[in-house]
Structures are given as C-alpha cells and as structure tokens.
Amino acid sequence: MPTIGNGKNKGVNVNGHNYAIDTFEYIRKLSNLERMYLWSPYSDVSMVTRIKGNISEEKLRSALNIVLQMHPLAGAKIVFDDDYNAWFSTDNVLKPFFKTVKMTSDTQWLEELQREIRIPFNPETGPMIRFVLIHSETVSDLVVICNHSICDGMSLVYLIRDLLDIYTNPEQEIKVIEPVDIKDFLPKGGFSLQSVMMKLVMGNANRKWEKNPYYFDHEDAVAVQEAYWEKYVFNTVLLELEPSETKSLLKQCRNKGVSIGSAVIAAFIVAHEDIAGQFVKNQKQLWVPFDMRRHATTSVDDVFGLCIGAPRFSYTYNAKKPFWENAAVLHKEIHKKVAKLDSHTMETPDSHPTFMDALSSFALLKEVVPEAYTKTENLKRYFQDENNITFSFAKRSRSMVPGTIPSNLGPLDIPETYGDLQIDEMIFFPVISDSVPLNLGGVSIGDKMVFSLSYPEPRDRGNNMTGEMIQIRNRALEYLGFPDKASKKAIG
Incomplete structure (x- = not known):
C-alpha cells in the first residue's frame, strides 16, 4: 500500500503529535463529497436485518474481522496532512464497536438505533461503523450504523451479504475489493456556462475563506452533535408490504408503466400534502439518489x-389528475435523469476541503443549535465571525433544500439463505434532516418490501410529529391500494 505524500516532505498531526507523512499507509484522499458527511450530526446511514436462525456471536465476530479486510473503508480511519487534506488509512485502526443484547421485543432495534445514532464517530481513530446484534435463539436483528462518508445503502447490503457468507463458509478465499472514487467512472462533462460560473463563484469563495480559515476537529463535532440530539430524537414510520402485496403492487405498476419506487414516492408526496399541507415553493423539488455502480461507464465491483x-429536479403533484398519471410523470423524470448519469447534486464544486467541512457540518447548524458554539474555543471564534463566507453560503443553500429525498435500493439481488440462517427482512435508513419533510429509504428482499419514513423529532413536541407521519404513511397506503393496512402504530 502506498504512503501519503508520495515522497514529499509532509507531516500529519494525530492526537496532538506530529508524525512524518510517510509513516502512514493510506488508501486515497477523501473527495469533497465524502467530507460533506464527515462531521455532521445526522450523517449516518443504517440497516436493520432480521435473520432467522440461531446466530453465534463468536462466529459473527470472526467473520466481521475478515469482512473488514475485504472492504477497506469499513475498517478505515481518517488522517489529516499539513494542508488539512483528509486521507483514508487502515494503519492502526481500532476494532469496530460490536455489542450483543438479548432480544425482548420485535421493535427493540429502534431503541438501539436511537441510542447509537446519537454517539459521534471519531474519524481520527476509526472505524466509522458499529454493530449491534439483538439476539434470540430463533431470530435476531443485526443493526449496522455507518458514517455516510464511507458508505451508501448498497454498501451496507454488500457488507451484510459478505458477512453472512463468510460466517457460513469461513474457509473460502477472500477477495479484497479496493475502494474507488466514483467520479473516475463517470463520463467527463463538456463545456457549460453553469460549470464556468460555478468555478468563478467558488474561486472567489475560496480566496475569501483562505484569508481566515477554520479547522474543525472531533471535539467541535461532538459539541454540535450532542447539542443536536439533545433537541431531537431519531424516529421512523414504516410502510411494509408482505410478498403477496408486493407482487400485487408490482402488477398494478407494470400495467400503469411505472416502477414501484416511483409509485411509492408519488404516494408519499401527495399524502404529505393531504395531511401536512402543500410544500413551500423551494421544497417542490426532489433529490433522487441512485447507485452509480449500476450506471458507471466502467464496470465497478460490489465496492463498499x-x-x-x-x-435534483422540480416536481409538483397535480391534484387535478389521477394518482397514477402523477406517478407516471414522476417515473419518466426520474429515469430520464438517471439515464443521463445526472449526479450534479452529489458532486461538490471546487471548494477548499476545509470550506466544505465548515459549510456542511457547522455553518448550516448555527441557527439550529447555537448553544453548541460556546463549547469549544474554535467554535466560539467561528460563531462570532458573522461575516464569514460560509454563513452567507449556508443562508443561500437553504433555498435549495428539497421537500423529498427518496433513497430506494429496490429489490435486492442477493441470497436470502446462508447455511441455516435466512434473511427475513431488511430496513434501510438513509441520512435524515430536520429541513427535509420526506426522507424515505426503500429496500425489498424476498418480495418483502419496506419503506422507512425517518425524521429527527423535536423532543419538545412529544410524539406529535410521529402522529402526523403515521397519518401520512396511512394515506400513502390508500393511494397505493392498501387502505386496510392503515395502523396507529409507527412500526410493527
């Protein structure tokens, strides 16, 4: 494995100690997109997998040690060089957090998720992933929480598949799947006036930033994250369909010329407008994440x-037209964007990496948790720097926040059975935000489909928000043709 700096005389600072840069093994430098999620308090993605059979904790831990070698980023930490560039490194990384608890209820996974999602990852010690096994002798729930800077939803699917595969067959030959920078697999963009203007804007912003930059660390991130989760609690409402119901919906969607994903998204949008009111102007748009592995111009392995x-595109539900016509319009727009590998929302402009740290994880939260900015000297100075360029960018970015972010992994093409173990259900939880009304995560295995509607619920509102979200889920079920599945429960 190469070393940081490629022979240049650089250095890194780790826990207050300076080291020569060439003493550290590294994987590659983080992109600005990956740095967007490094310090944010709500930047985790999670997966809950219900597994039938009696899982051995000892065998699962042994399999995990091998899986972390297969997927290097899952066992990585972050090293910062003198210029505060961030590098993935597997050098002297701690073992991931793993605990086992006895299963006492079918919904216990939510309590564990609510607890674990509040705990900040420390990028400089790593790894940025943790595991909870909720165990019984007949069925168990495996909860995996991971920082979004190193993974997406399909990464968690591949990790869990490989973990169970190695658990079943620990003597198999292991292939290391080297991480990639997905930008290298996209077609190179041509000249556009928009890209030129963005370069000019960011060039000016960088010059202003570099005159008075701020360098954030784990202590700063902990202060913001603790303050954030003192105000909010992670919550979710599930829309679940059994295999027969999923097949029925699929048949109806095919007759209407739309995908299940498009239909569910449209149903949640109109349900939200029925229950909570119309989206405000800037929220009449969607960001629709999709898997670049399936669409890259060069073949990409099942990389973590x-x-x-x-x-990102505008969409307004037309209440004068039938539901399925609206779903068809949305389906057409989504597939047109994906076919063009439209990923501009996730690609960050040529900003300085530390500018990206400040904007995405600190400037945007200044008004949400102002009390956090008294906890460290660095945050105090930054908070008082009212004319800092990142604050004006944060103000403008609020008008770009969409009303809906649907992260649908779709039907999974992975085995359901691993020896005497069987995956019964998977639930995906993408990154959430207090400024996005609809954060959806979808996944289906064995024709058992689950969409999560997740949100940070203000603690001072009791369960009022959850009550409204349950109504939205129930109304979405009506539009999809399942009114009898309405329930007063959020999950279960």
Whole structure:
C-alpha cells in the first residue's frame, strides 16, 4: 500500500503529535463529497436485518474481522496532512464497536438505533461503523450504523451479504475489493456556462475563506452533535408490504408503466400534502439518489463506499389528475435523469476541503443549535465571525433544500439463505434532516418490501410529529391500494 505524500516532505498531526507523512499507509484522499458527511450530526446511514436462525456471536465476530479486510473503508480511519487534506488509512485502526443484547421485543432495534445514532464517530481513530446484534435463539436483528462518508445503502447490503457468507463458509478465499472514487467512472462533462460560473463563484469563495480559515476537529463535532440530539430524537414510520402485496403492487405498476419506487414516492408526496399541507415553493423539488455502480461507464465491483448520484429536479403533484398519471410523470423524470448519469447534486464544486467541512457540518447548524458554539474555543471564534463566507453560503443553500429525498435500493439481488440462517427482512435508513419533510429509504428482499419514513423529532413536541407521519404513511397506503393496512402504530 502506498504512503501519503508520495515522497514529499509532509507531516500529519494525530492526537496532538506530529508524525512524518510517510509513516502512514493510506488508501486515497477523501473527495469533497465524502467530507460533506464527515462531521455532521445526522450523517449516518443504517440497516436493520432480521435473520432467522440461531446466530453465534463468536462466529459473527470472526467473520466481521475478515469482512473488514475485504472492504477497506469499513475498517478505515481518517488522517489529516499539513494542508488539512483528509486521507483514508487502515494503519492502526481500532476494532469496530460490536455489542450483543438479548432480544425482548420485535421493535427493540429502534431503541438501539436511537441510542447509537446519537454517539459521534471519531474519524481520527476509526472505524466509522458499529454493530449491534439483538439476539434470540430463533431470530435476531443485526443493526449496522455507518458514517455516510464511507458508505451508501448498497454498501451496507454488500457488507451484510459478505458477512453472512463468510460466517457460513469461513474457509473460502477472500477477495479484497479496493475502494474507488466514483467520479473516475463517470463520463467527463463538456463545456457549460453553469460549470464556468460555478468555478468563478467558488474561486472567489475560496480566496475569501483562505484569508481566515477554520479547522474543525472531533471535539467541535461532538459539541454540535450532542447539542443536536439533545433537541431531537431519531424516529421512523414504516410502510411494509408482505410478498403477496408486493407482487400485487408490482402488477398494478407494470400495467400503469411505472416502477414501484416511483409509485411509492408519488404516494408519499401527495399524502404529505393531504395531511401536512402543500410544500413551500423551494421544497417542490426532489433529490433522487441512485447507485452509480449500476450506471458507471466502467464496470465497478460490489465496492463498499459512497457511490451515489442524485439528480435534483422540480416536481409538483397535480391534484387535478389521477394518482397514477402523477406517478407516471414522476417515473419518466426520474429515469430520464438517471439515464443521463445526472449526479450534479452529489458532486461538490471546487471548494477548499476545509470550506466544505465548515459549510456542511457547522455553518448550516448555527441557527439550529447555537448553544453548541460556546463549547469549544474554535467554535466560539467561528460563531462570532458573522461575516464569514460560509454563513452567507449556508443562508443561500437553504433555498435549495428539497421537500423529498427518496433513497430506494429496490429489490435486492442477493441470497436470502446462508447455511441455516435466512434473511427475513431488511430496513434501510438513509441520512435524515430536520429541513427535509420526506426522507424515505426503500429496500425489498424476498418480495418483502419496506419503506422507512425517518425524521429527527423535536423532543419538545412529544410524539406529535410521529402522529402526523403515521397519518401520512396511512394515506400513502390508500393511494397505493392498501387502505386496510392503515395502523396507529409507527412500526410493527
């Protein structure tokens, strides 16, 4: 494995100690997109997998040690060089957090997820992933929480598949799947006036930033994250369909010329407008994440990493037209964007990496948790720097926040059975945000489909928000043709 700096006389600072850069093994430098999620308090993606059979904790831990070798980013930490570039490294990384608890209820996974998602990852010690096994002798729930900077939803699917595969067959030959920078697999863009203007804007912003930059660390991130989760609690409402119901919906969608994903997204949008009111103007748009591995111009293995594009486009549900006509319009727009590999929402402009740290993880939260900015000297100085360029960018970016972000992994093409173990159900939880009304995560295995509607619920509102989200889920079920599945429960 190469070393950082390629022979240049650079250095890194780790826990207050300076080291020569060439003493550290590294994988590659983080992209600005990956840095967007490094310090943010709500930048985790999670997967809950219900597994039938009696799982051995000892065998699962042994399989995990091998899986972390297969997928290097899952076992990586972050090293910063003198210029505050961030590098993935597998040198002297701690073992991932793993705990086992006895299963006492079918919904216990939510309590564990709510607890674990509040705990910040420390990028400089790594790894940025943790595991909870909720165990019984007949069925168990495996909860995996991971920082979005190193993975996406399909990464968690591949990780869990490989973990169970090695658990079943630990003597098999292991192939290391090297992480990639997904931008290298996209077609090179041609000249456009928009790209030229963006380069000019970011060039000016960088010059202003570099006159008075701020360098954030784990202590700063912990202060913001703790303050954020003192105000909010992670919550979710599930839309679940059994195999027969999924097949029925699929048949109807095919007759209407739309995908299940497009139909579910349209149903949640109109349900939200029925229950919570119309989206405000800037929220009448969607970001639709999609898997770049399936669409890259060069073949990409089942790599563990952040490999998503996300087109942003305007969409308004037309209440004068039938539901299925609206779903067809949405389906056409989504597939047009994906076919063009439209990923501009997820590709960040040529900003300085530390500018990206400040904007995505600190400037955007200044008004949400102002009390956090008294916790460290660095945050105090930054908070008081009211004319800092990142604050004006944050103000403008609020008008770009969409009303809906649907992250649908679709039907999974992975085995359901691993020896005497069987995957019964998977639930995907993408990154959430208090500024996005609809954060959806979809996944289907064995024709058992689950969409999560997840959100940070303000603690001072009790369960009022959850009550509204349950109504939205129930109304979405009506539009999809399943009114009898309405329930007063959020999950289960």
